Amino acid sequence: AFLQLIQKHKFVLSPPGNGITCHRTWETLYMGRIPILITTHMDSLYDQLPVLVVPKWADVTQDFLAKRWSELSNAKYNYDKLWQPYWLLHILRTALRTQ
Secondary structure, three states: OHHHHHHOOOEEEOOOOOOOOOHHHHHHHHOOOEEEEEOOOOHHHHOOOOOEEEOOHHHOOHHHHHHHHHHHHHOOOOHHHHOHHHHHHHHHHHHHHOO
């Protein structure tokens, strides 16, 4: 049911779950939609992905989303970051640099 609801919207709120990141964020990205998150120290995790990070939920208005949609829908993204091979390679490269 949640995945069907995601498909009906361009943006999907993704509040924190039991931790700072949440499965809803990743499910939303896998479904080709844009998750909206509250800013945390983990924001850089979403660099090069279509994620909208806001300081507070009150910042999310229809006007704000309309403006951001035109920016986000025309940007280029690194969707490889959604898949395990990207992260395995990232971890290996980081580990090799620190040796």
